[in-house]
Amino acid sequence: MKGKATSFDIAHEAGVSQSTVSRALRDSPLVSIETRERIKAIAKELNYKVDKNASNLRQQQSSTLALLLFEDPTSDDSMINPFFLSMLGSITRATAKAGYDLLISFQQFSNDWHADFEDTHKADGIILLGYGDFLDYRDKLEKLEQQNTHFVRWGALEEHNPGVVVGSNNYQGGYNITNHLIDRGRKHFVFIGGADNHSPEFLARFNGFNDALSERGILKPGQTAKHWDAISTETSGYNVCKALLDSGEKVDAIVCASDLIAIGVLSAMKESSYNVPDDIAIVGYDDIPLARFTSPPLTTVKQNTILAGEILVETLIAKIEGRHAKNVLIDADVILRESS
Amino acid sequence: MKGKATSFDIAHEAGVSQSTVSRALRDSPLVSIETRERIKAIAKELNYKVDKNASNLRQQQSSTLALLLFEDPTSDDSMINPFFLSMLGSITRATAKAGYDLLISFQQFSNDWHADFEDTHKADGIILLGYGDFLDYRDKLEKLEQQNTHFVRWGALEEHNPGVVVGSNNYQGGYNITNHLIDRGRKHFVFIGGADNHSPEFLARFNGFNDALSERGILKPGQTAKHWDAISTETSGYNVCKALLDSGEKVDAIVCASDLIAIGVLSAMKESSYNVPDDIAIVGYDDIPLARFTSPPLTTVKQNTILAGEILVETLIAKIEGRHAKNVLIDADVILRESS
DNA sequence: ATTTTTTATTCAAGCGCTTGCTCCAAGTAA
DNA sequence: TTACTTGGAGCAAGCGCTTGAATAAAAAAT
Numbered sequence: 001m002k003g004k005a006t007s008f009d010i011a012h013e014a015g016v017s018q019s020t021v022s023r024a025l026r027d028s029p030l031v032s033i034e035t036r037e038r039i040k041a042i043a044k045e046l047n048y049k050v051d052k053n054a055s056n057l058r059q060q061q062s063s064t065l066a067l068l069l070f071e072d073p074t075s076d077d078s079m080i081n082p083f084f085l086s087m088l089g090s091i092t093r094a095t096a097k098a099g100y101d102l103l104i105s106f107q108q109f110s111n112d113w114h115a116d117f118e119d120t121h122k123a124d125g126i127i128l129l130g131y132g133d134f135l136d137y138r139d140k141l142e143k144l145e146q147q148n149t150h151f152v153r154w155g156a157l158e159e160h161n162p163g164v165v166v167g168s169n170n171y172q173g174g175y176n177i178t179n180h181l182i183d184r185g186r187k188h189f190v191f192i193g194g195a196d197n198h199s200p201e202f203l204a205r206f207n208g209f210n211d212a213l214s215e216r217g218i219l220k221p222g223q224t225a226k227h228w229d230a231i232s233t234e235t236s237g238y239n240v241c242k243a244l245l246d247s248g249e250k251v252d253a254i255v256c257a258s259d260l261i262a263i264g265v266l267s268a269m270k271e272s273s274y275n276v277p278d279d280i281a282i283v284g285y286d287d288i289p290l291a292r293f294t295s296p297p298l299t300t301v302k303q304n305t306i307l308a309g310e311i312l313v314e315t316l317i318a319k320i321e322g323r324h325a326k327n328v329l330i331d332a333d334v335i336l337r338e339s340s
Numbered sequence: 341m342k343g344k345a346t347s348f349d350i351a352h353e354a355g356v357s358q359s360t361v362s363r364a365l366r367d368s369p370l371v372s373i374e375t376r377e378r379i380k381a382i383a384k385e386l387n388y389k390v391d392k393n394a395s396n397l398r399q400q401q402s403s404t405l406a407l408l409l410f411e412d413p414t415s416d417d418s419m420i421n422p423f424f425l426s427m428l429g430s431i432t433r434a435t436a437k438a439g440y441d442l443l444i445s446f447q448q449f450s451n452d453w454h455a456d457f458e459d460t461h462k463a464d465g466i467i468l469l470g471y472g473d474f475l476d477y478r479d480k481l482e483k484l485e486q487q488n489t490h491f492v493r494w495g496a497l498e499e500h501n502p503g504v505v506v507g508s509n510n511y512q513g514g515y516n517i518t519n520h521l522i523d524r525g526r527k528h529f530v531f532i533g534g535a536d537n538h539s540p541e542f543l544a545r546f547n548g549f550n551d552a553l554s555e556r557g558i559l560k561p562g563q564t565a566k567h568w569d570a571i572s573t574e575t576s577g578y579n580v581c582k583a584l585l586d587s588g589e590k591v592d593a594i595v596c597a598s599d600l601i602a603i604g605v606l607s608a609m610k611e612s613s614y615n616v617p618d619d620i621a622i623v624g625y626d627d628i629p630l631a632r633f634t635s636p637p638l639t640t641v642k643q644n645t646i647l648a649g650e651i652l653v654e655t656l657i658a659k660i661e662g663r664h665a666k667n668v669l670i671d672a673d674v675i676l677r678e679s680s
Numbered sequence: 681a682t683t684t685t686t687t688a689t690t691c692a693a694g695c696g697c698t699t700g701c702t703c704c705a706a707g708t709a710a
Numbered sequence: 711t712t713a714c715t716t717g718g719a720g721c722a723a724g725c726g727c728t729t730g731a732a733t734a735a736a737a738a739a740t
Contacts, residue, residue, distance in 0.1 A: 006726060017690045022728060032688060049459040054726035057393040057695050085425050092446050104444045106432050119389040122441060234633050263633045270635055293574050293603045295610055295635035346696060357720045362698060372718060394696035397725050
């Protein structure tokens with residue numbers, strides 16, 4: 001046998017027509033059971049595999065999903081948010097389970113990628129990760145929607161979302177972990193992270209934080225909680241914490257908008273000889289795998305990344321198949337460890 | 341315009357034949373510059389994109405690479421070795437830069453995936469990550485090679501490797517970091533990690549460790565260094581370290597086969613109130629992003645993952661294009677931090 | 681015995697593109 | 711004028727598959 005076997009080869013071998021081979025391999029009831037089995041046996045023997053390109057072309061679809069990870073051009077090249085990476089695993093698995101392949105790509109906004117993946121028939125739909133943190137995503141997403149591209153986005157739910165959004169309940173997470181700290185008797189709170197409107201996700205966490213403080217009377221009515229800005233990296237957390245300590249601000253509890261920030265904060269605390277949690281409580285957000293191995297182990301909020309990945313994939317496939325797909329908010333759980 | 345535009349649509353619009361359109365868009369010199377430009381303008385206006393499936397089918401290739409991450413069925417589902425993840429970034433980028441797409445998939449050995457990705461024309465070649473740690477990979481790889489599948493593997497170089505291998509110089513890494521510890525005056529060494537022949541990579545690290553100790557006279561001739569077995573997870577590192585401490589073994593330096601193990605060890609040390617590095621030095625391997633935020637920051641060996649990803653892709657593409665591809669060993673650097 | 685229904689298979693079109701070959705007109709040489 | 715290049719474009723095959731429609735054979739109904 002020279003080259004790969006085609007369906008004609010196996011048709012010839014089986015003494016049937018090529019179309020019967022195609023039907024047999026797809027388990028069409030139009031082919032009798034015996035012929036089906038016979039054809040399958042021959043196919044296996046000749047190590048025949050359906051050519052995806054031909055099949056896709058004919059069917060005008062690709063049974064492939066594209067995962068686009070937003071890449072922050074300003075941050076360190078090699079740093080990918082571990083939270084997204086942990087979702088990568090479940091997305092990959094869910095995609096495979098649904099019989100799709102997964103294309104992955106890092107994209108920057110600057111690129112004019114638009115709906116290329118779907119336009120070229122490389123993918124039937126697109127999953128967007130990391131597109132929640134920037135102002136200028138809206139235009140692009142609306143363009144996608146206009147083009148009728150199938151896509152789901154991981155991010156925050158806002159009043160009007162272009163496309164379908166799956167996200168975790170950041171408000172509730174911020175609210176719950178703050179209440180936990182209040183229960184532990186903390187009085188002086190600071191929030192570190194992008195508590196500005198650049199990131200709706202961080203903003204929701206901050207709002208939960210703020211509302212918890214208000215409800216429990218730590219904040220007087222009309223007062224807004226203190227926050228220090230930081231981007232989601234250890235380095236930024238470290239620097240901001242140093243600045244915070246230098247400022248002389250009175251504080252016995254820090255809620256960080258992400259574990260990465262919290263890890264930077266912990267490391268600044270250690271360097272300045274503060275004791276966590278005795279002098280000050282630190283909590284993070286995300287429960288990245290290493291959160292339990294920091295020193296002290298980090299109290300944090302866990303987003304169910306496995307569920308999230310599955311729902312993202314499920315939702316996208318629903319859209320592709322023309323079924324109804326709605327926004328989903330996934331609950332987040334507080335994970336108690338020793339930093340609080 | 342109903343549906344996506346095809347090359348016929350733009351041919352019609354431009355008043356030329358469809359084949360001229362195809363040539364123009366591929367910058368064929370058979371088409372005059374002016375017509376080329378005119379056609380390109382019309383294509384852009386109609387938002388025309390070449391259908392990948394049709395193009396691939398005709399050309400009998402897919403300009404896609406598949407990345408197969410080995411998934412250890414025995415370990416925690418959501419845990420992916422962060423080291424591989426950091427390579428994912430550079431692989432993705434290098435793939436894109438070379439004009440290929442990247443399919444990603446987690447595979448278990450049990451599955452009979454073989455060369456499916458290439459057989460089905462979904463990919464032109466395969467990158468194998470995480471296939472270095474198990475005994476039974478050889479058969480599969482040899483099968484791949486027999487089938488003439490294009491693949492590169494990340495792993496250790498052994499006498500006879502099926503296919504092409506790109507790896508980092510684990511022997512040298514183990515050797516150098518051990519010498520560093522000896523320079524610091526340490527006397528009682530233990531290696532924690534898979535110092536058995538399950539993992540050629542860990543074995544090479546151990547050999548470097550062992551040889552350094554011998555050369556510097558810490559080990560008497562013929563003696564072999566002490567090692568405790570562990571798999572590459574924090575939990576395993578933690579447990580093994582606990583057992584080591586319980587054993588009463590005299591030790592002032594631990595070389596871990598991976599950062600994950602070292603992080604588990606650090607956490608066990610902290611719990612048992614040992615001071616690192618005063619009582620005992622701990623070093624890891626990999627320099628995962630969080631290694632510099634452990635407490636104390638971890639001395640480790642950095643594999644150049646960016647370079648590694650690029651070389652993997654480059655090597656695979658060379659194979660695909662029929663050029664000569666040879667095994668590559670990438671140097672590893674000791675990163676000094678405070679745990680040693 | 682004849683017509684109708686059911687079952688199993690084949691025919692043939694065509695998905696959208698790439699590319700070897702053919703064709704034509706204008707330019708150059710004889 | 712005739713013959714020969716040559717640059718630019720068109721023709722048409724065909725990549726390997728899926729699938730609606732046609733056909734043939736067998737079974738059931740009349």
